Amino acid sequence: MDTTYLKENQDRFLAELIDWLRIPSVSADPKFHGDVLKAADYLKARFEEVGLDNVELCPTAGNPIVYGEKLVDASLPTVLVYGHYDVQPADPYELWDSPPFEPVIKDEKIYARGACDDKGQVYMHVKALEVMKQAGEFPCNIKIMIEGEEEVGSNNLGIFVRANKEKLKADVILVSDTGMLANDSPSIEVGLRGLSYHEVEVTGPNRDLHSGLYGGAVANPINVLCKMIASLHDENNHITIPEFYNNVTELSTEEREELNRVPHSDDEFKKSIGLPDVYGEKGYTTVERVGIRPTLDVNGIWGGYTGEGAKTVIASKAYAKISMRLVPSQTSEEITALFQKHFASIAPSGVTVKVKPHHGGEPVVTPTDSVAYKAAADAMETTFGKRPIPTRGGGSIPIVAMFKTELGLDTVLLGFGLDSDAIHSPNEHYGVFNFMKGIETIPHFYHNYAAAMK
Amino acid sequence: MDTTYLKENQDRFLAELIDWLRIPSVSADPKFHGDVLKAADYLKARFEEVGLDNVELCPTAGNPIVYGEKLVDASLPTVLVYGHYDVQPADPYELWDSPPFEPVIKDEKIYARGACDDKGQVYMHVKALEVMKQAGEFPCNIKIMIEGEEEVGSNNLGIFVRANKEKLKADVILVSDTGMLANDSPSIEVGLRGLSYHEVEVTGPNRDLHSGLYGGAVANPINVLCKMIASLHDENNHITIPEFYNNVTELSTEEREELNRVPHSDDEFKKSIGLPDVYGEKGYTTVERVGIRPTLDVNGIWGGYTGEGAKTVIASKAYAKISMRLVPSQTSEEITALFQKHFASIAPSGVTVKVKPHHGGEPVVTPTDSVAYKAAADAMETTFGKRPIPTRGGGSIPIVAMFKTELGLDTVLLGFGLDSDAIHSPNEHYGVFNFMKGIETIPHFYHNYAAAMK
Numbered sequence: 001m002d003t004t005y006l007k008e009n010q011d012r013f014l015a016e017l018i019d020w021l022r023i024p025s026v027s028a029d030p031k032f033h034g035d036v037l038k039a040a041d042y043l044k045a046r047f048e049e050v051g052l053d054n055v056e057l058c059p060t061a062g063n064p065i066v067y068g069e070k071l072v073d074a075s076l077p078t079v080l081v082y083g084h085y086d087v088q089p090a091d092p093y094e095l096w097d098s099p100p101f102e103p104v105i106k107d108e109k110i111y112a113r114g115a116c117d118d119k120g121q122v123y124m125h126v127k128a129l130e131v132m133k134q135a136g137e138f139p140c141n142i143k144i145m146i147e148g149e150e151e152v153g154s155n156n157l158g159i160f161v162r163a164n165k166e167k168l169k170a171d172v173i174l175v176s177d178t179g180m181l182a183n184d185s186p187s188i189e190v191g192l193r194g195l196s197y198h199e200v201e202v203t204g205p206n207r208d209l210h211s212g213l214y215g216g217a218v219a220n221p222i223n224v225l226c227k228m229i230a231s232l233h234d235e236n237n238h239i240t241i242p243e244f245y246n247n248v249t250e251l252s253t254e255e256r257e258e259l260n261r262v263p264h265s266d267d268e269f270k271k272s273i274g275l276p277d278v279y280g281e282k283g284y285t286t287v288e289r290v291g292i293r294p295t296l297d298v299n300g301i302w303g304g305y306t307g308e309g310a311k312t313v314i315a316s317k318a319y320a321k322i323s324m325r326l327v328p329s330q331t332s333e334e335i336t337a338l339f340q341k342h343f344a345s346i347a348p349s350g351v352t353v354k355v356k357p358h359h360g361g362e363p364v365v366t367p368t369d370s371v372a373y374k375a376a377a378d379a380m381e382t383t384f385g386k387r388p389i390p391t392r393g394g395g396s397i398p399i400v401a402m403f404k405t406e407l408g409l410d411t412v413l414l415g416f417g418l419d420s421d422a423i424h425s426p427n428e429h430y431g432v433f434n435f436m437k438g439i440e441t442i443p444h445f446y447h448n449y450a451a452a453m454k
Numbered sequence: 455m456d457t458t459y460l461k462e463n464q465d466r467f468l469a470e471l472i473d474w475l476r477i478p479s480v481s482a483d484p485k486f487h488g489d490v491l492k493a494a495d496y497l498k499a500r501f502e503e504v505g506l507d508n509v510e511l512c513p514t515a516g517n518p519i520v521y522g523e524k525l526v527d528a529s530l531p532t533v534l535v536y537g538h539y540d541v542q543p544a545d546p547y548e549l550w551d552s553p554p555f556e557p558v559i560k561d562e563k564i565y566a567r568g569a570c571d572d573k574g575q576v577y578m579h580v581k582a583l584e585v586m587k588q589a590g591e592f593p594c595n596i597k598i599m600i601e602g603e604e605e606v607g608s609n610n611l612g613i614f615v616r617a618n619k620e621k622l623k624a625d626v627i628l629v630s631d632t633g634m635l636a637n638d639s640p641s642i643e644v645g646l647r648g649l650s651y652h653e654v655e656v657t658g659p660n661r662d663l664h665s666g667l668y669g670g671a672v673a674n675p676i677n678v679l680c681k682m683i684a685s686l687h688d689e690n691n692h693i694t695i696p697e698f699y700n701n702v703t704e705l706s707t708e709e710r711e712e713l714n715r716v717p718h719s720d721d722e723f724k725k726s727i728g729l730p731d732v733y734g735e736k737g738y739t740t741v742e743r744v745g746i747r748p749t750l751d752v753n754g755i756w757g758g759y760t761g762e763g764a765k766t767v768i769a770s771k772a773y774a775k776i777s778m779r780l781v782p783s784q785t786s787e788e789i790t791a792l793f794q795k796h797f798a799s800i801a802p803s804g805v806t807v808k809v810k811p812h813h814g815g816e817p818v819v820t821p822t823d824s825v826a827y828k829a830a831a832d833a834m835e836t837t838f839g840k841r842p843i844p845t846r847g848g849g850s851i852p853i854v855a856m857f858k859t860e861l862g863l864d865t866v867l868l869g870f871g872l873d874s875d876a877i878h879s880p881n882e883h884y885g886v887f888n889f890m891k892g893i894e895t896i897p898h899f900y901h902n903y904a905a906a907m908k
Contacts, residue, residue, distance in 0.1 A: 028763035089765055095661070152763050179667070193666060197764045206728025207549070208879040212647060213633070215779050216749035217723075217740045219733040222774075223687070223752050229677065230684035269671075274660025277804040279673040286671045295670035298677050299767050300758035305775060309482030309606050310651045310812040311543055312777055313753050313878050320676075321759060323766055325669050350731040358764040424767050425662040 005134055006440055009127075013439070014105065014432065016046070017123045020085075021103040021112040025119075027063060027086035027152045036148050039085045040064050043122075043146060050130040052144065058164075060156035063148030070129070070142045077453040078141035079446065080170035080409070082399065083122035083177060084150030087114035088424045095426035109429040116430035117423035121176035121416060122146055124438030132443050139450035143170060150177075153197075153359025154399050161406045171453065172372040173403050174445065176438060178415030181391065183433055185263055186384040188376055189413040191291060191392035192400060194326030194363035196335040197299075200343060201354040202228070202318045208304075209314040219350035221318040222303045228346050228353075229320060232296055236282035239296050239324075241342045244335070249328045251292055260287055262391055272420060291392030294335075295325045321358070332360025332398075361398020364411075371452045372412045379414075379444035383437060414445060459588055460894055463581075467893070468559065468886065470500065471577045474539075475557040475566040479573075481517060481540035481606045490602050493539045494518050497576075497600060504584040506598065512618075514610035517602030524583070524596045531907040532595035533900065534624035534863070536853065537576035537631060538604035541568035542878045549880035563883040570884035571877035575630035575870060576600055578892030586897050593904035597624060604631075607651075607813025608853050615860045625907065626826040627857050628899065630892060632869030635845065637887055639717055640838040642830055643867040645745065645846035646854060648780030648817035650789040651753075654797060655808040656682070656772045662758075663768040673804035675772040676757045682800050682807075683774060686750055690736035693750050693778075695796045698789070703782045705746055714741055716845055726874060745846035748789075749779045775812070786814025786852075815852020818865075825906045826866045833868075833898035837891060868899060 025039035026032040040057055043066045047055040052068030063086065071078075090100035090113040098104045103112035110120065125144060132138055145168065147157050161168060180187040204221035205214070234240050251259065264287050266278050280289040289295070303318030305311035326335055340355045347353040367373060368390050380388040400411045416438040422428045479493035480486040494511055497520045501509040506522030517540065525532075544554035544567040552558045557566035564574065579598060586592055599622065601611050615622060634641040658675035659668070688694050705713065718741050720732050734743040743749070757772030759765035780789055794809045801807040821827060822844050834842040854865045870892040876882045 028765065029761065089759070089761060089763075091759075091761065092662075151765075195666070195766070197766070204729065207876060207881070208546075209727065210878040211749075211751045211753060211777060212649070212779060213873055213877075214727070214744060215751045215777075216743040216747055217732060217734045218727060218729060219731070220751045222755050223683065223750075226680040226683040226752065226755070227687075229680035233677070233681075273663065273668070273672060275658065275672060275804055277673070278671060279802070279804040280671045289670040290668060293670055295665075296677075297665045297669045297674045297768055298680065298758065299665060299765060300760045300769070301676050301680070301772065302756045302760040304752065304754035305543065305545075306754045306756040306773070307483060307543055307545065309543075310653075310775065310777070311482065311605075311753060311878065312649070312651070313542075314751055315754070318755065319760070321764065323665060323669075323764070325666060348733070350729055350733040419667055422661060423667075424664040424765065427661070 003440060005131060006436060010436060013127050014110065017110065017120060017435070018103040020119055020123065021114055022101055024090070024101045025086050025114065025148065026089050027149050028089050036063050036086060040066050040148055043085055046126050047144070050126055051133045052129065058160060060160055062156045065148070065157070065160055066146045068144050070138055072138045072141055076140045076450060078143060078170040079449065080168055080173045081125050081142065081144040082173055082175045083125065083146045084118045084148065085122060085146050086148045086151050087119065088117070088151050092426065097427055105432065108432045110432065110435070111427060111429045113428055115428050116417045116421040117428065118150065118177045120430040120435055121438065124176060124416065124435060125442060127439045128442035131439060132446070139447045142446070143168065155359065157399055158402050158406065161402065165407065168407060170409060172449070173409050173411040175397065175400070175411055175413055176415050177397055178413045179417035179419055179421070180415060181263060181389065182418065183431065186380045186386055186388040187262070187391045188373070188380070188388045189392070189415060190368055190390040191328070191365045192363060192397050193294070194330060194332050194401070195323060195359070195361040195398060196326060196332045196339060197321070197323040197358040197360065198339060199356045199358060200320050200322060202347070203316060203352045204350065205314065205316050208316050211312040211314045214314055218314060219348060220314050221351055222315055224348060224351050225303070225318040225320060228343065229298055229322070231346055237280055239294065241338050243338055244294070247329045247334065248294060256288065259291060259392060260285055262287060262389055292327055294327050294330060296322065298322050326363045328363045328365050330363060332362055336360055362401030364400045364404070366411055366413065370410055372410065372449055375448035375452055376412045376414045376445050378448045379441050382444050383441045414441070457894060459585060460890060464890060467581050468564065471564065471574060471889070472557040474573055474577065475568055476555055478555045479540050479568070479602065480543050481603050482543050490517050490540060494520050494602055497539055500580050501598070504580055505587045506583065512614060514614055516610045519602070519611070519614055520600045522598050524592055526592045526595055530594045530904060532597060532624040533903065534622055534627045535579050535596065535598040536627055536629045537579065537600045538572045538602065539576060539600050540602045540605050541571070541573065542605050546880065551881055559886065562886045564886065564889070565881060565883045567882055569882050570871045570875040571882065572604065572631045574884040574889055575892065578630060578870065578889060579896060581893045582896035585893060593901045596900070597622065609813065611853055612856050612860065615856065619861065622861060624863060626903070627863050627865040629851065629854070629865055629867055630869050631851055632867045633871035633873055633875070634869060635717060635843065636872065637885065640834045640840055640842040641716070641845045642827070642834070642842045643846070643869060644822050644844040645819045646817060646851050647748070648784060648786050648855070649777060649813070649815040649852060650780060650786045650793060651775070651777040651812040651814065652793060653810045653812060654774050654776060656801070657770060657806045658804065659768065659770050662770050665766040665768045668768055672768060673802060674768050675805055676769055678802060678805050679757070679772040679774060682797065683752055683776070685800055691734055693748065695792050697792055698748070701783045701788065702748060710742065713745060713846060714739055716741060716843055746781055748781050748784060750776065752776050780817045782817045782819050784817060786816055790814055816855030818854045818858070820865055820867065824864060826864065826903060829902035829906055830866045830868045830899050832902045833895050836898050837895045868895070
């Protein structure tokens with residue numbers, strides 16, 4: 001493919017993305033609701049510009065889904081593209097070197113919340129369509145569906161998909177919401193962990209108490225919560241919830257060897273995140289710990305006095321957000337039930353416990369011997385000059401399992417991010433190289449896929 | 455004593471206290487600094503009104519000390535009154551039934567931050583002086599010194615006391631900053647716990663990480679902090695810090711029996727704070743747990759995402775405020791050193807830990823066979839019609855030990871608060887009965903004390 005058009009239009013592509021990134025489409029926080037809708041409108045207008053048909057904002061009980069399609073020939077295969085235009089909350093704001101919603105390009109990287117996850121990767125698809133339109137080449141039918149609630153659990157997407165099976169009929173799903181190993185080491189994720197996410201509340205006394213007058217004679221909910229959380233792992237960092245590992249698919253020695261063949265250095269890993277040591281479940285490598293093993297992490301904790309100085313208080317309540325990453329064949333429903341039951345059971349008398357599940361997602365493994373996987377691998381080999389490696393990623397894209405269940409379709413995870421992009425963190429960024437490489441690679445996928453399906 | 459004047463002026467006394475309570479003199483939070491100074495000015499003006507001499511705001515490196523005196527005769531004994539005009543932070547504001555700095559009287563109680571601790575109790579002394587002035591009776595010399603940094607560790611009071619030993623020369627110290635058992639069960643605290651207060655910070659990765667990409671392979675500082683905190687107590691709720699109990703004075707069986715003779719019901723205790731069970735160190739009663747045993751409580755904890763909804767983040771840092779209540783003969787210096795050493799030692803490799811001591815205070819036991827104690831007990835017996843019981847309280851008034859060291863003086867803790875006053879909590883209040891009873895009782899103390907010292 002001639003990349004002249006890409007080079008000539010790179011500045012404009014980036015400027016358009018930056019305009020979109022300026023809109024703080026944070027789905028988790030109601031105060032950004034208007035911006036979420038603005039981000040959807042912006043995308044709808046770009047869909048129309050690149051010549052998609054039947055472009056619409058599909059209403060849901062939550063944020064709208066932006067939809068468009070290019071149906072060239074009913075005899076050709078159809079690819080359904082999925083992505084999301086909502087972004088993670090940006091706090092803590094004070095840790096950003098530049099404001100999260102005032103994008104800047106520095107050292108060939110775009111810095112902004114959503115730069116990679118997932119606005120930057122979605123916008124590659126929009127510009128890939130422009131490139132194909134400009135070249136007059138649409139080798140297959142394309143439907144594109146970008147939702148606004150991925151970061152809060154995609155609660156309405158399943159309903160939409162179930163209600164629109166005919167509209168969304170396709171042969172495969174293409175998603176760019178994952179990463180690859182390095183810019184000189186392309187890879188495609190073939191396994192994703194699921195998620196079970198909870199907010200827990202521990203209540204001790206019926207009001208905040210003076211720690212001098214009451215300390216020692218009442219269950220302090222913060223101490224209790226810490227003890228409960230601490231008990232969720234044993235000394236080998238195994239999770240102690242009964243039956244938690246019952247359905248974990250154990251890999252064979254050969255599969256584990258294959259998995260550990262990906263380029264990875266614990267030293268570089270430690271250096272990249274400033275840690276003196278790796279950490280985790282005994283008996284597994286870092287690659288295995290993030291790829292094929294379930295985990296439990298506290299994502300947030302709060303209670304008592306957290307201001308300046310000292311306050312000698314025993315809080316009435318303590319809270320935490322606790323999530324588990326799941327692997328095949330765990331299900332979020334199973335693990336959510338196990339967690340709720342176990343967490344309530346370990347509460348000492350003297351406190352009451354509430355567990356509120358936030359959202360879940362299912363773990364998936366995508367096949368590497370499919371036509372679509374090969375089309376994606378060939379596309380990357382063409383544009384990167386190297387055959388991509390299949391990897392098992394640690395993140396969760398809950399909808400991949402849902403697409404399989406509801407539409408019967410497999411998904412190809414053609415992602416161009418890097419682990420170092422700091423998605424969900426301050427200073428999220430996305431390489432200009434990665435953005436442009438994505439735009440270049442995506443049309444190859446359509447060509448390869450259409451050709452193989454003939 | 456004729457209580458006519460008290461009754462006739464009760465409304466005005468309350469109105470004056472309420473005006474003072476309106477000033478949010480929160481010493482822990484710099485944004486209230488101007489209000490702290492306003493509260494000092496207000497008190498200075500009241501000192502002048504009741505005829506104290508040499509009234510002044512004594513500057514310190516922090517908040518000023520309000521001082522005044524009534525020296526009637528060098529041959530008479532001198533009582534030095536101590537209290538504080540600063541108050542605890544009022545958050546969480548949303549749990550107050552009425553705003554903390556808009557005092558209201560409801561069900562014969564004054565609701566406001568500081569209503570009891572310690573503005574309400576200080577103001578009893580001011581009005582007791584007015585009552586004595588009106589009656590023309592000053593049976594001894596009185597010096598009164600009210601500081602503005604008690605809730606943040608009284609860091610500058612010691613310096614002031616050391617520099618003003620001549621000015622503060624007295625025979626005994628009188629403090630109203632404690633409670634009694636019940637309105638129909640007067641008592642005087644004779645033991646106070648000390649305090650060692652720390653803020654701890656646990657740092658894992660050098661930035662917030664995506665829990666999907668990294669979860670399972672890095673030390674999550676919140677999980678680690680919970681584990682560290684959980685390890686500070688064993689299964690019997692003993693504190694596990696090595697050498698922590700080395701200097702704890704154990705009471706004899708007789709002393710413990712005596713102590714447990716105070717009116718106390720675990721059922722009522724549980725009911726008053728809405729807990730299904732008492733809790734605490736194995737082998738001790740509730741009265742002992744709050745009176746003669748050291749404790750460790752987390753006063754606040756925070757880290758990660760604490761907003762609405764779900765964020766799948768592994769935080770870079772987690773924090774907690776941890777305090778220990780100390781008993782004779784522990785010292786805050788000893789325990790602070792033990793805590794710092796131990797807390798650093800239990801950090802797993804993969805995280806770094808900082809421990810910042812906030813402030814400390816020494817435990818004390820005051821004698822019950824002194825002239826001053828008897829004068830106080832007699833005063834209460836006169837006004838309550840019942841002999842007060844000596845009790846060992848759980849709270850800390852660090853300056854009591856300092857007065858002993860620096861001025862060689864014992865302290866009498868003539869307090870009129872109740873445990874149920876919710877000091878340091880939302881809806882702090884102080885009974886109108888208690889406020890007026892304090893004003894009535896204090897002059898009796900001076901009379902009794904002067905008479906016994908003749």
